[in-house]
Amino acid sequence: MGSLLSVSELKKSYEVKKSIFSKNREVIRAVDSVSFDLQHGSTLGIVGESGSGKSTLARCILFLEKPDSGRVIFKDMDLMDIKKDVIRSLRKDMQIIFQDPYSSLNPRKKVFETLSEPLLFHHIVDRDYIRERLIEILMDVGLNEDFIDKYPHEMSGGQRQRIAIGRALTTNPSLIVADEPVSSLDVSIQAQIVNLFMDIKEKRGISMIFVSHDLNIVRFISDDIIVMYKGMVVEAGKKNEVFYNPLHPYTQMLIDSINGDFLKKEVDYKNELMEGCPYYSRCDFSKDRCKKEIPVLSGDKDHKVLCFKD
Amino acid sequence: MFIKIKKIKNIAHKRLAIFYGISIMHRVKIIKEFLKVDKITIKVSKLHTEISTDSGIIKAVDDVSFHIEKGKVFGLIGESGSGKTMTAMSILRLVPPPGRIVMGEIDFEGKNLLNLTKKEMESIRGNRIGMIFQEPMTALNPVIRIGEQIGETIAFHGNLSRSDVKKRVLELLRQVGFEDPEKRYIQYPHQLSGGQRQRILIAMAISCNPSLLIADEPTTALDVATESQILYLLKELILGYGMSMLFITHNLNIMRRFGDYIGIMYAGRLLEEAAVDDFFNEPLHPYSRGLMESIFAFKGHEKRLKAIPGFVPRLSDLPEGCKFNPRCMYAMPRCRKDEPEVKKIGNERWVRCYLYQN
Structure with a gap:
């Protein structure tokens, strides 16, 4: 099988004014030359700390945010080239689930309305059969018929997230x-x-991109992992390769910090280094070369790393 | 015995001289006092905090007892709404109305905090008990310089001159890991990152050398790496000052590395208390076991995680009997009727569950 989604050299940057009155604008590269392939039915985990660009990347893949340059090839179609309304109809094939089920569901809509909206919009199910279809979906996400007339405030966080997952499943997406x-x-x-994600994955063979800062969960759910730092992919590879043989100092630090000792070194957030390795200021192994050149993501198919260290 | 005590300069020697100059009865009394007072920083017993709402009275904290020894970290673990923050607020007497403390005793430095007047409580809060809150973004005043914010507490509780206050602030900034305290002194909160702001809050909390530090989810809003550094800093401070700490979190993983004792809270009550090593070797309560399994099973090769079924109950709608019984796989008929009492297991450990009663 070929790949469902192929992203290459994706870039997205934002211009930020340094202060309200200054004319100097600073360019923040939120996503910087990210490339990866996602196979049919597999799960990709994206790991990184806050501000590493992982959410921006997720939004760029779905074209909720238009990338500056690069290619996003979904089902052999280049999303950069096609028109907006075509993308809109493609949306039913790719769905998103957000972090906060308290704000991602409309508080004034009942579950019935929330779930039926995508079905009607994409003309998937006839109006008469909608209720039956919705009950099926609710069963799939571990809820039952009683929930169909509830408002979000009547449910707990876990139940709301199940509804959000159900909404994503209504259109039978492939991603x-x-x-x-x-x-x-x-x-x-x-x-x-x-567990629900694992069920869905097995039952429906849906490909998934799972963005999280929690390494334990990503380790459990993903087949492949990419580690992001300051908008760049610093390490990518098969799950076990990345976890049991981390090559980049940043990945090593992340893994140490979930099962090892406390870190002593202060994190330096200064963005001063415009050229050179993004991790230079925090790295324990940095050399002169890292200051001047940006390393290239290199390695074999199963494991790539962005570092000069051997 | 007849050395003139006034002439002795070394304080430790002076104390010894005084000590040996008094009667044996007195000495025994002092030793007893010393052992009692110095060992336990705070003792909370049978604390009940209720919130009265339109739909009835909610027992946010229900019969909670624990104590923290000097220099030790007590981790209070629970999910959202389990009453862990309410417990901390009760200790500080900051329970927001309609909530109120109904019953209980909080022994701190020989006083029952619940009997103190507002004035007396003010002199303890921030002075003898320091606190760190979850959101470093909102806990600081955005329009006041950092140095002034830290100095405020010191000026309030001590009679220091302005220049002495500044000196103390700079010293504190250095202690929490800033290499350029002079520069930080005049900065505003927005110029700092999340981790740095949390360091500022820690500096404020320890500014008056408190004997107890209450930290409510101090690292939840931070990255893995930053979290790790903040924990390192806190550990260093505790060891350095001999402070005790009440550490509130939902993250068991942190407690494994950080805590000395652990208390598991669920629906307003403590279900289990144990030393950290004992707890992680063998959690007793079914809820604790479920929590452990759902977190640490990630390492195994099973296809699914062992999840606790059901959902966290709302405090307004609690089940009868043991509060965990609808989600418990070991629930017996008895569990649905009566609430189990505390059962001591070993020396420093207890659990509230019928599985261990007979």
Whole structure:
């Protein structure tokens, strides 16, 4: 099987004024030359700290945010070239689940309305059969018929997130992008939702992009992982390769910090280094060369890293 | 014995001289006092906090008892709405109305905090008990310079001159890991990153050398790396000052590395209390076991996580009997009727569950 989604050299940057009155604008490269392939039925985990550009990347893939340059090839179509209304009809094939189920559901709509909207918009199901279809979906996400007439405020966080997942499933998408879907949930509920994702993945063979800062969850759910830092992919590869043989100092630090000792070194957030390796100021192994040149993402198919260190 | 005490310069020697100059009865009393007072920083017993709402009274904190020894970290673990923040607020007597503390005793430095007047409480809050809150973005005043914000607490609680206050602030900034305190002193909160702001809050919390530090989810809003550094800093401070700490979090993983004792809270009550090592070796309560499994099973090769079924109950709508019974796989008929009492297991450990009662 070929790949469902292929992203190459994707770039997105924002201009930010340094202060309200200054004329100097600073360019923040939120996503910087990101490339990856997503196979049919597999799950890609995107890991990174806040501000690393992982959410921007997720939004760019779905064209909720227009990338500056690069290619997004979804089902052999280049999204950069085709028209807006074509993309809109493609939306039913790619869905997104947001982090916060409290703000991603309309508080004034009942579950019935929330779930039927995409079905009617994309003309998937006839109006007469909609209720039956919705009950099916609710069963799929572990809820039952009773929920169909509820408002969001009548449900707990976990149940709301199930509705959000159900809404994404209504259109039978082939790609689901989940942006931190469990981070706002209680610990005992997180595991339930992660299991639900696994069920969906197995039952429907949907490809998934799973964005999270929680390495444990990403390790559990993904087949491939990319690690982002300041908009760049610093390491990419098969799950076990990245976890048991991390090559980039940043990945090593992340993995150490979830099961090892506390870090002592201060994080330096200064953006001063415009050229050179993005991780230079925090790296323990930095050399002169890292200051001047940006390393290239290199390695074999199963494991790539952006670092000069051997 | 007849050395003139006034002439001794070394304080430790002076104390010894005084100590040996008094009667044996007195000495025994002092030793007893010393052991008692110095070992336990705070003792909370049978604390009940209720919130009265239109739909009835909600028991946000229900029969919570624990104590924290000097220099130790007590981790209060629970999900949202389990009453862990309410417990902290009750200790500080900051429970927002319609909530109120109904019953209980909070022994802190020989006083029952619940009997103090507002004035007396003010002199303890921020002075003897320091606090760090979750959101470093909102806990600081955006229009006041950092140095002034830290200095405010010190000026309020001590009689220092302005220049002494400044000196102390710079010293604090250095202690929490800033290499350029002079520069930070005149900066505003928006010029700092999340982790740096949290350091400022820590500096404020320790500014009066408190004997107890209450930290309510201090790292939840931070990145993995920053979180790790903040925890390192807190650990260093605790060791350095001999402070005790009440650490509130939902993250078991942090407690494994950070805490000394752990208390599991669910629906307003403590279900289990144990030393960290004991707890992670073998959690007793079914809820604790479920939590552990759902977090640490990630490492295994199973296809699914072991999740706790059901959902966290609302405090206004609690089940009868044991509050965990609808989600518990070991629930017996008895669990649905009566609430289990605390059962001591070993020396420093107890659990509230019928599985361990007989």
